[in-house]
Amino acid sequence: MPKRRRSRALLVDITRCIGCRACVGACKEAHGLPGDDTATELSATSLTAMVDQGDLHVRRLCMHCEDPSCASVCPVGALHKTDLGPVAYDARLCLGCRYCMVACPFNVPRYEWTKAVPAVRKCDMCIERVAQGQLPACVDACPVEATVAGDRDELLAEAHHRIAERPGDYHPHVYGETEAGGTSVLFLSPVPFAQLGFVQGLPAEPLPDLTWQVLEKVPGVVTLGGAALLAVWWITHRREEVAAAQTAREDDHA
Amino acid sequence: MRDRYGVPFWKAVFYLLTAVGFVVLVRRYAYGLGAVTNLSDAYPWGLWIGFDVLCGVGLAAGGFTITTVVYVFNAKRFKPIVRPTILTAFLGYVLVIVALLADLGRPWNLWRPIVLWNPRSVMFEVAWCVMLYTTVLALEFSSLLLEKLRWTRALAVQQAVTLPLVVAGALLSTLHQSSLGSLYLIVPGKLHPLWYTPLLPVLFFLSAIAVGLAMVIVESRLSSRAFGRALEMPLVSEVGRVLVAALGVYAVTRVFDLADRGVLGAAFRPTGEAGLFWLEFLGGVLLPMGRLAAPRVRANTGALYGAALLTVMGFVVHRLNVSITGFESAQGGRYVPAWSELAITLMLVALGFGVFALAVRHLRVYPEAAPARA
Ligand code: SF4
Ligand code: SF4
Numbered sequence: 345m346p347k348r349r350r351s352r353a354l355l356v357d358i359t360r361c362i363g364c365r366a367c368v369g370a371c372k373e374a375h376g377l378p379g380d381d382t383a384t385e386l387s388a389t390s391l392t393a394m395v396d397q398g399d400l401h402v403r404r405l406c407m408h409c410e411d412p413s414c415a416s417v418c419p420v421g422a423l424h425k426t427d428l429g430p431v432a433y434d435a436r437l438c439l440g441c442r443y444c445m446v447a448c449p450f451n452v453p454r455y456e457w458t459k460a461v462p463a464v465r466k467c468d469m470c471i472e473r474v475a476q477g478q479l480p481a482c483v484d485a486c487p488v489e490a491t492v493a494g495d496r497d498e499l500l501a502e503a504h505h506r507i508a509e510r511p512g513d514y515h516p517h518v519y520g521e522t523e524a525g526g527t528s529v530l531f532l533s534p535v536p537f538a539q540l541g542f543v544q545g546l547p548a549e550p551l552p553d554l555t556w557q558v559l560e561k562v563p564g565v566v567t568l569g570g571a572a573l574l575a576v577w578w579i580t581h582r583r584e585e586v587a588a589a590q591t592a593r594e595d596d597h598a
Numbered sequence: 599m600r601d602r603y604g605v606p607f608w609k610a611v612f613y614l615l616t617a618v619g620f621v622v623l624v625r626r627y628a629y630g631l632g633a634v635t636n637l638s639d640a641y642p643w644g645l646w647i648g649f650d651v652l653c654g655v656g657l658a659a660g661g662f663t664i665t666t667v668v669y670v671f672n673a674k675r676f677k678p679i680v681r682p683t684i685l686t687a688f689l690g691y692v693l694v695i696v697a698l699l700a701d702l703g704r705p706w707n708l709w710r711p712i713v714l715w716n717p718r719s720v721m722f723e724v725a726w727c728v729m730l731y732t733t734v735l736a737l738e739f740s741s742l743l744l745e746k747l748r749w750t751r752a753l754a755v756q757q758a759v760t761l762p763l764v765v766a767g768a769l770l771s772t773l774h775q776s777s778l779g780s781l782y783l784i785v786p787g788k789l790h791p792l793w794y795t796p797l798l799p800v801l802f803f804l805s806a807i808a809v810g811l812a813m814v815i816v817e818s819r820l821s822s823r824a825f826g827r828a829l830e831m832p833l834v835s836e837v838g839r840v841l842v843a844a845l846g847v848y849a850v851t852r853v854f855d856l857a858d859r860g861v862l863g864a865a866f867r868p869t870g871e872a873g874l875f876w877l878e879f880l881g882g883v884l885l886p887m888g889r890l891a892a893p894r895v896r897a898n899t900g901a902l903y904g905a906a907l908l909t910v911m912g913f914v915v916h917r918l919n920v921s922i923t924g925f926e927s928a929q930g931g932r933y934v935p936a937w938s939e940l941a942i943t944l945m946l947v948a949l950g951f952g953v954f955a956l957a958v959r960h961l962r963v964y965p966e967a968a969p970a971r972a
Binding site (some may be wrong): 419439459574 | 629631638657671674701703704705710716722723726761768769773781783785796904
């Protein structure tokens with residue numbers, strides 16, 4: 345994958361969040377989804393949600409991976425990483441195989457289980473607004489700039505800057521900098537991320553590489569396998585011909 | 599077959615299962631997957647993928663192993679097995695496609711991978727394998743029909759392309775069986791270490807070969823009970839002997855892999871996963887392998903059949919562990935199929951048996967037997 349320059353990203357600073365849930369409500373409004381701002385778990389109608397853990401409030405949303413598993417596994421490319429940054433989805437192409445849901449290391453995509461014509465639902469970083477230079481709805485709604493938007497490189501620098509400036513207030517890790525090859529949604533937290541239920545133990549290499557290591561062998565398997573099978577066929581049938589010829593000759597002599 | 603083994607009873611079962619399945623299918627299309635399944639955002643794949651697709655494709659594996667052995671390796675003594683295995687494989691694949699039509703959220707988009715290519719996706723590879731191999735199987739199977747219809751010209755053409763068909767079938771099957779395992783390579787964090795391994799594609803391939811052979815034995819037994827037509831016992835015993843080797847290769851690879859990844863210990867902890875692992879590996883691999891190693895067992899129809907059934911059981915449990923239970927420790931909660939999911943699966947199984955029975959009655963599936971009296 346070529347390195348995208350100036351891809352849009354989000355930085356969520358949990359130390360700043362006051363738990364007002366404006367982002368949750370604004371997301372619903374922007375996407376025309378039913379319900380209010382109380383969602384605590386992602387669903388087909390809540391593309392962002394907020395978990396309250398004591399004084400801390402943790403947003404959940406698609407991480408917009410740099411090399412997203414969901415897009416890599418989609419057989420028809422209904423999901424894809426845009427140059428702009430967001431991972432976008434086109435329901436018209438989707439087969440509904442739900443492999444994206446199985447594959448996402450962050451368990452993000454949701455399905456419209458109760459619809460006859462269902463779609464996968466997940467945060468799209470308000471791609472239409474972003475394409476027009478506007479802010480995503482959640483960023484726009486946040487009264488304290490707990491979620492901000494910007495270029496990924498700049499936001500990463502900003503995140504490290506905040507940690508360096510007030511090391512006592514931050515856990516010294518930017519979640520999303522390296523997880524699963526890096527994501528376009530970055531988190532800062534006052535406590536270790538494991539305590540807040542963030543997925544742990546993800547490799548720094550993109551997960552699609554695991555699949556590619558096998559898939560790239562396919563042409564070789566086909567060529568070698570095909571050649572081997574034909575070789576075996578030739579040998580086994582040749583042996584038979586030789587044997588037949590031999591018997592014929594012996595018969596002649598007899 | 600009218601005169602044997604309670605046919606009216608089995609016919610009634612067949613019609614009942616098909617009717618119930620059909621009603622469920624209508625509900626599923628009218629009200630969505632949620633109306634008939636227990637699938638959820640945490641368990642987006644359930645019985646239909648875990649059993650109907652993963653097991654269905656595996657159980658059809660006899661189709662390519664036997665044709666390869668006969669036509670490529672020139673082991674003519676296995677020739678009588680070719681037809682029943684091709685029939686099974688063809689039916690298996692058609693039913694897998696029906697299952698996919700039920701499971702896919704938007705089945706009318708099923709053709710799209712033909713034009714929209716994402717070669718990085720294992721599902722893309724799977725889709726192509728299903729389409730191409732079903733075509734190959736249809737062509738291989740066509741000889742039975744052409745012969746029945748006495749279309750000798752077409753039959754001659756069909757026979758002339760046997761070798762290319764067999765080779766294409768072997769390659770496509772190798773890719774397809776292994777790619778079903780590769781589907782899970784992308785979830786190292788979600789699948790339990792007893793099942794997640796970079797060797798998943800290899801293990802899927804090896805176990806498919808074993809179960810394909812086991813199915814030859816199972817089918818021969820069932821057809822002999824139902825139609826009085828079957829393979830000769832020495833031949834079935836011979837398949838049992840090859841099955842020992844196939845299970846052995848699989849078992850060694852499986853243990854080597856667990857040891858190599860340092861997770862052998864996980865098999866000895868008191869967890870549900872360990873229990874399922876032993877059910878699958880001890881009950882479904884080591885036990886049948888040990889039993890079949892004895893010539894006495896291979897010479898006994900009932901014992902041979904029992905060992906083959908154990909192999910099939912072990913295979914099914916392995917596929918369900920990889921696709922469902924292996925996710926429980928990471929995903930939390932649990933998926934248990936709804937009765938209506940089971941109804942669709944049973945309908946497919948019933949259709950499989952029904953069409954197989956029809957074919958045995960009207961086509962020369964077991965060539966050494968005389969054609970049907972009807
Ligand atoms: S978090 Fe999941 S859904 Fe979002 S881009 Fe990454 S893999 Fe895709
Ligand atoms: S459910 Fe749709 S978007 Fe997800 S992988 Fe399948 S085809 Fe792609």
